[in-house]
Amino acid sequence: MAQIETFYDVMRRQGISRRSFLKFCSLTATALGLGPSFAGKIAYAMESKPRTPVLWLHGLECTCCSESFIRSAHPLAKDVVLSMISLDYDDTLMASAGHQAEAILDEISAKYKGNYILAVEGNPPLNQDGMSCIIGGKPFVEQLKRVAKDCKAIISWGSCASWGCVQAARPNPTQAVPVHKVIRDKPIIKVPGCPPIAEVMTAVVTYMLTFDRIPELDRQGRPKMFYGQRIHDKCYRRSHFDAGQFVEHWDDDAARKGYCLYKVGCKGPTTYNACSTVRWNGGVSFPIQSGHGCIGCSEDGFWDKGSFYSRLTDIHQFGIEANADQIGGGAAGVVGAAAAAHAAVSAVKRARQGKDETSVGEKA
Amino acid sequence: MLLKQESKWTSPAARIEPVFLAIQKDRMDGLPILNPALSVEAVGFVPWCEDWVGVLISPWFMNLMLMPGKEHSLAGDSVVHSFPSGDYAFSVGYEAGLGYYQSCSLFSPVFEFFDQASARSTAEAVMKNVFAPPPHAHDPLPALSRRAFLAGGFLRGRHGGD
Numbered sequence: 001m002a003q004i005e006t007f008y009d010v011m012r013r014q015g016i017s018r019r020s021f022l023k024f025c026s027l028t029a030t031a032l033g034l035g036p037s038f039a040g041k042i043a044y045a046m047e048s049k050p051r052t053p054v055l056w057l058h059g060l061e062c063t064c065c066s067e068s069f070i071r072s073a074h075p076l077a078k079d080v081v082l083s084m085i086s087l088d089y090d091d092t093l094m095a096s097a098g099h100q101a102e103a104i105l106d107e108i109s110a111k112y113k114g115n116y117i118l119a120v121e122g123n124p125p126l127n128q129d130g131m132s133c134i135i136g137g138k139p140f141v142e143q144l145k146r147v148a149k150d151c152k153a154i155i156s157w158g159s160c161a162s163w164g165c166v167q168a169a170r171p172n173p174t175q176a177v178p179v180h181k182v183i184r185d186k187p188i189i190k191v192p193g194c195p196p197i198a199e200v201m202t203a204v205v206t207y208m209l210t211f212d213r214i215p216e217l218d219r220q221g222r223p224k225m226f227y228g229q230r231i232h233d234k235c236y237r238r239s240h241f242d243a244g245q246f247v248e249h250w251d252d253d254a255a256r257k258g259y260c261l262y263k264v265g266c267k268g269p270t271t272y273n274a275c276s277t278v279r280w281n282g283g284v285s286f287p288i289q290s291g292h293g294c295i296g297c298s299e300d301g302f303w304d305k306g307s308f309y310s311r312l313t314d315i316h317q318f319g320i321e322a323n324a325d326q327i328g329g330g331a332a333g334v335v336g337a338a339a340a341a342h343a344a345v346s347a348v349k350r351a352r353q354g355k356d357e358t359s360v361g362e363k364a
Numbered sequence: 365m366l367l368k369q370e371s372k373w374t375s376p377a378a379r380i381e382p383v384f385l386a387i388q389k390d391r392m393d394g395l396p397i398l399n400p401a402l403s404v405e406a407v408g409f410v411p412w413c414e415d416w417v418g419v420l421i422s423p424w425f426m427n428l429m430l431m432p433g434k435e436h437s438l439a440g441d442s443v444v445h446s447f448p449s450g451d452y453a454f455s456v457g458y459e460a461g462l463g464y465y466q467s468c469s470l471f472s473p474v475f476e477f478f479d480q481a482s483a484r485s486t487a488e489a490v491m492k493n494v495f496a497p498p499p500h501a502h503d504p505l506p507a508l509s510r511r512a513f514l515a516g517g518f519l520r521g522r523h524g525g526d
Contacts, residue, residue, distance in 0.1 A: 242425050
């Protein structure tokens with residue numbers, strides 16, 4: 001039997017000790033909301049399964065996703081995950097350049113046909129034959145289609161790849177479109193946010209590489225484990241919202257007391273993301289905690305939904321139907337006993353701490 | 365089990381409703397986040413340990429709510445409470461008319477409810493679910509002890525497959 005190369009082999013070659021490797025496995029299990037016992041499963045998968053290559057393409061974007069990713073709070077996670085992915089193609093992080101770099105794309109696509117992960121940061125512009133984003137002398141959309149043809153699954157990093165973000169905001173002169181408008185025949189995992197939270201990115205990519213499958217997604221294609229709740233649901237200022245205690249003007253007494261920021265434009269009630277639980281910079285803080293409302297950066301078309309500081313008026317415009325699968329059916333409403341029972345089960349499950357472990361990792 | 369009835373306690377529902385009705389009239393007036401089909405209603409409050417737990421419906425949220433029993437304060441930071449179905453994180457609120465209380469968000473905003481009756485039956489179902497045993501009751505894997513780890517249990521058997 002031919003020698004297979006595992007992630008563990010790669011990590012050891014990159015100078016990561018076994019101790020660090022095991023520590024990483026338990027950190028990852030925690031990040032995924034799994035019990036400590038899953039650390040063993042992750043370790044086993046990484047030691048025994050052939051390495052899955054990751055190609056990381058960049059279209060129209062600002063590199064904030066990469067910036068977020070390489071600053072994953074725990075240095076260990078960063079080292080390990082980078083050693084897993086940077087071997088292949090990432091035009092921001094890789095050592096190779098020019099024709100040599102582009103050759104890697106073809107080599108990986110051929111050698112690992114149907115068996116590599118494609119991560120896309122940014123999106124392709126379609127106007128003027130795609131000339132607003134040229135990589136290696138050719139439109140990015142061509143590179144994207146070529147590499148996506150033989151991949152196993154696509155991770156759409158950030159709001160650009162997931163929804164379009166600022167370059168797709170009206171009037172969208174370059175006709176920038178999210179990845180799923182161009183690639184329609186592959187599973188796409190959307191990890192929106194501008195940028196997404198580092199820990200979320202690390203956890204999603206590690207989950208896919210170790211368990212060799214995609215995490216459970218909601219209707220919009222986002223991993224439920226990180227995008228199942230609104231900022232508002234777990235906001236530490238939530239009791240002020242419930243009690244009608246609002247900041248009316250910046251720097252008023254209510255602002256100093258840390259009241260709810262809804263009236264000064266907070267989009268927390270309609271934004272699905274993990275900021276209020278995972279938080280940022282290693283769990284130090286998040287926008288609302290530093291006194292600014294949520295701008296809703298992980299929601300579809302957030303640039304075109306008015307000022308960051310104008311009060312959220314049309315709730316339906318944003319969020320409700322986006323989460324229709326959690327509240328019982330296509331028509332986003334609760335009518336009748338069955339729908340009420342279903343809504344209650346979903347709400348209680350959402351509110352409960354921790355994740356259901358039963359659905360994760362059996363195939364690892 | 366955890367539920368107990370004591371006649372000397374009176375349900376806080378009658379105290380909660382006027383306070384939140386006043387909040388709706390004074391502080392929430394005219395806000396687009398209100399669902400006009402709903403009104404303030406405290407549903408299914410039962411004594412639980414030293415406190416009361418129930419669901420509060422309002423036009424802008426539906427929360428699991430904990431009200432203090434006699435001579436018991438709920439002041440402090442956010443806290444996790446264990447119910448038969450699992451653990452829930454509650455945050456602390458304060459209102460002059462109520463004192464300190466704790467709440468755990470179920471819905472907000474509440475536009476998915478077309479009428480008060482469906483909100484009420486959802487709230488009643490929530491109470492049943494919270495006090496029901498967890499849906500996937502299975503024996504959790506024990507945390508790995510140092511002894512088991514040194515004996516190689518980390519990568520064997522139920523922990524990692526072989």
